[in-house]
Amino acid sequence: MPAKRQNLILDDIASELGLSKSTVSRAISGKGRVSDETRQRVLDYAETHGFTPNSIASSLARSRTNNIGVVIPSEAFSNEIPFFQECLMGVCEAAAKRSYDVLVATIAEDDISVLKRIVSNQKVDGILLTRSLVLDYPADFLKNARVPFVTVGSSSDPNIVQVDTDTRTACRNLTRETLQKSKTRVALILGPVAYIVNQDRLDGFTSAFQAAGKPVEDALVIKGVTGGKAVKEAVMQAVAAEADCILCGDDFICAKAAEQLLASGVTGVRISSFYNSDVIRDYSLVDSVVNVDVRSYGFAAGETLIKLLEHEPVEQKTYVSHSILHYH
Amino acid sequence: MPAKRQNLILDDIASELGLSKSTVSRAISGKGRVSDETRQRVLDYAETHGFTPNSIASSLARSRTNNIGVVIPSEAFSNEIPFFQECLMGVCEAAAKRSYDVLVATIAEDDISVLKRIVSNQKVDGILLTRSLVLDYPADFLKNARVPFVTVGSSSDPNIVQVDTDTRTACRNLTRETLQKSKTRVALILGPVAYIVNQDRLDGFTSAFQAAGKPVEDALVIKGVTGGKAVKEAVMQAVAAEADCILCGDDFICAKAAEQLLASGVTGVRISSFYNSDVIRDYSLVDSVVNVDVRSYGFAAGETLIKLLEHEPVEQKTYVSHSILHYH
DNA sequence: GTGAAAGCGCTAACAG
DNA sequence: CTGTTAGCGCTTTCAC
Numbered sequence: 001m002p003a004k005r006q007n008l009i010l011d012d013i014a015s016e017l018g019l020s021k022s023t024v025s026r027a028i029s030g031k032g033r034v035s036d037e038t039r040q041r042v043l044d045y046a047e048t049h050g051f052t053p054n055s056i057a058s059s060l061a062r063s064r065t066n067n068i069g070v071v072i073p074s075e076a077f078s079n080e081i082p083f084f085q086e087c088l089m090g091v092c093e094a095a096a097k098r099s100y101d102v103l104v105a106t107i108a109e110d111d112i113s114v115l116k117r118i119v120s121n122q123k124v125d126g127i128l129l130t131r132s133l134v135l136d137y138p139a140d141f142l143k144n145a146r147v148p149f150v151t152v153g154s155s156s157d158p159n160i161v162q163v164d165t166d167t168r169t170a171c172r173n174l175t176r177e178t179l180q181k182s183k184t185r186v187a188l189i190l191g192p193v194a195y196i197v198n199q200d201r202l203d204g205f206t207s208a209f210q211a212a213g214k215p216v217e218d219a220l221v222i223k224g225v226t227g228g229k230a231v232k233e234a235v236m237q238a239v240a241a242e243a244d245c246i247l248c249g250d251d252f253i254c255a256k257a258a259e260q261l262l263a264s265g266v267t268g269v270r271i272s273s274f275y276n277s278d279v280i281r282d283y284s285l286v287d288s289v290v291n292v293d294v295r296s297y298g299f300a301a302g303e304t305l306i307k308l309l310e311h312e313p314v315e316q317k318t319y320v321s322h323s324i325l326h327y328h
Numbered sequence: 329m330p331a332k333r334q335n336l337i338l339d340d341i342a343s344e345l346g347l348s349k350s351t352v353s354r355a356i357s358g359k360g361r362v363s364d365e366t367r368q369r370v371l372d373y374a375e376t377h378g379f380t381p382n383s384i385a386s387s388l389a390r391s392r393t394n395n396i397g398v399v400i401p402s403e404a405f406s407n408e409i410p411f412f413q414e415c416l417m418g419v420c421e422a423a424a425k426r427s428y429d430v431l432v433a434t435i436a437e438d439d440i441s442v443l444k445r446i447v448s449n450q451k452v453d454g455i456l457l458t459r460s461l462v463l464d465y466p467a468d469f470l471k472n473a474r475v476p477f478v479t480v481g482s483s484s485d486p487n488i489v490q491v492d493t494d495t496r497t498a499c500r501n502l503t504r505e506t507l508q509k510s511k512t513r514v515a516l517i518l519g520p521v522a523y524i525v526n527q528d529r530l531d532g533f534t535s536a537f538q539a540a541g542k543p544v545e546d547a548l549v550i551k552g553v554t555g556g557k558a559v560k561e562a563v564m565q566a567v568a569a570e571a572d573c574i575l576c577g578d579d580f581i582c583a584k585a586a587e588q589l590l591a592s593g594v595t596g597v598r599i600s601s602f603y604n605s606d607v608i609r610d611y612s613l614v615d616s617v618v619n620v621d622v623r624s625y626g627f628a629a630g631e632t633l634i635k636l637l638e639h640e641p642v643e644q645k646t647y648v649s650h651s652i653l654h655y656h
Numbered sequence: 657g658t659g660a661a662a663g664c665g666c667t668a669a670c671a672g
Numbered sequence: 673c674t675g676t677t678a679g680c681g682c683t684t685t686c687a688c
Binding site: 350357360382390 | 680681682683684
């Protein structure tokens with residue numbers, strides 16, 4: 001005996017209950033008016049017989065999938081890995097909460113074919129772009145394809161809905177605390193200011209000095225530093241300028257700076273970092289770091305995207321909270 | 329002027345080319361007979377006008393989604409994180425290669441509601457279960473729901489299609505190498521033998537001894553060790569039995585063992601581990617570890633699942649390769 | 657080799 | 673409040 005049809009469908013319930021398909025549909029989806037009694041009958045039947053609507057059919061009829069796509073760089077460097085995974089978990093949490101599912105799309109720097117496929121196949125209602133060094137290419141593509149999307153991290157394009165840490169405030173706070181610890185000569189080593197995030201860091205740094213009524217010394221602010229070698233040179237420059245504390249723009253700079261201080265035998269100089277990560281953890285020279293709960297970061301991003309999809313109001317830019325961790 | 333319809337559909341092409349919808353469908357899907365000339369005309373038109381078939385509609389008609397689901401524990405301890413992420417990347421790669429997409433389903437130990445939802449909503453054609461401490465619950469559910477699935481890692485159920493490292497061989501090789509390094513008194517510290525993976529480790533260990541013609545000393549094989557405290561006791565027991573080398577069943581045991589040796593000031597005892605991970609990396613006492621390329625592990629699992637879905641023959645158990653890393 | 661027609665299972669006007 | 677009627681866009685018999 002061939003199994004006829006595994007799953008119950010609306011028609012089955014309808015004929016079983018002497019109703020029309022549409023009434024059953026309304027009762028189950030909760031949209032449209034149905035008498036309380038009828039609704040209850042349908043719900044009871046569905047419950048006891050384990051009916052679940054076929055989401056594919058529903059998708060086709062409504063032109064909505066209830067899926068969101070998360071774009072992740074496929075060659076995430078190993079010390080970036082925790083970020084994307086934690087972020088993804090947060091997104092999943094947000095999605096589950098509103099009955100969405102999460103599709104992952106990995107992209108290589110020069111290959112967004114997977115992203116293109118899920119978009120042109122209409123497998124998702126919207127996309128989450130996780131921080132990537134090359135945000136622009138995918139973002140442009142999505143804008144062009146008119147697919148709703150949200151970025152995790154900042155974008156220079158003010159029209160893009162984005163979720164980010166309040167880098168400026170975080171850096172201001174860490175700088176303020178540092179100044180309060182009676183550090184008199186605080187240096188900053190920063191990556192390229194072409195990146196928005198570095199501009200924000202610099203802003204925060206500067207404004208903390210202003211608030212404290214202290215001048216920023218040019219010799220102590222070293223910008224545009226990229227690569228381990230440059231960091232080490234910057235460290236020696238800061239030391240030469242008699243810094244007693246070095247603030248680092250990110251975790252890489254921080255790790256390299258600590259390495260250099262240890263290697264060169266310089267003492268009396270402490271370090272803090274504007275971005276936390278595992279690469280830092282080992283160094284005894286590090287005082288404080290800006291720390292972000294990446295999981296709730298992802299959660300916020302997921303929530304924002306879903307709101308966008310459901311036409312609920314969203315901020316053009318959502319800030320997620322940070323904390324400052326003190327190691328010593 | 330309201331945008332009529334964004335995307336081209338089969339009907340558009342059909343009427344444009346003076347064909348029927350079904351012919352166009354056949355030409356594009358490649359299934360069914362179409363004259364070469366017609367096929368080419370259709371393909372050309374589709375190409376130049378950027379037609380992509382609506383996958384939802386196709387899914388509804390074929391009852392296949394071309395999605396696979398990957399189940400990941402939502403509370404993955406931080407040192408497990410790289411595993412799942414790397415594995416997921418591998419799966420994505422395999423999926424992309426065959427035009428599948430990947431849906432992630434996070435589950436908590438006691439809550440598989442997300443998994444249940446994607447299954448009952450028929451959002452995926454099959455499921456990949458990534459190694460988890462509580463594999464049985466989801467696996468039972470999937471068997472019951474008659475959803476095709478593959479596990480990453482071993483299962484005690486021989487009917488389940490699984491992809492795994494060849495633990496036995498790996499451990500045998502590492503043990504053999506260790507014995508060859510003129511270690512005379514090699515100890516083993518192992519977790520609970522209730523886990524298949526630990527049985528395999530023990531097997532590999534034992535068979536290397538047999539091959540070398542050496543007897544295994546009972547005092548040097550410590551099984552059923554769980555928790556940091558037990559590991560440390562086991563280490564002292566091995567030291568008391570005059571071990572000059574300790575093989576550890578997994579990364580946790582390895583890390584704790586190294587800690588204990590350092591703390592207790594014991595010298596002359598080296599360590600190797602049957603499983604590699606980041607938690608180990610720091611210790612100077614560690615000689616060699618079994619290492620698995622987790623990404624290709626995920627790739628193999630993804631490939632196996634897709635083959636299963638496409639009714640291609642698959643091994644009931646696929647082994648992925650390992651290597652042995654020498655730190656010192 | 658091609659076309660007509662009947663679905664896949666659900667949703668959404670539109671009547672009543 | 674409920675039923676009828678068209679679809680959503682693609683696949684797939686079944687004829688011709």
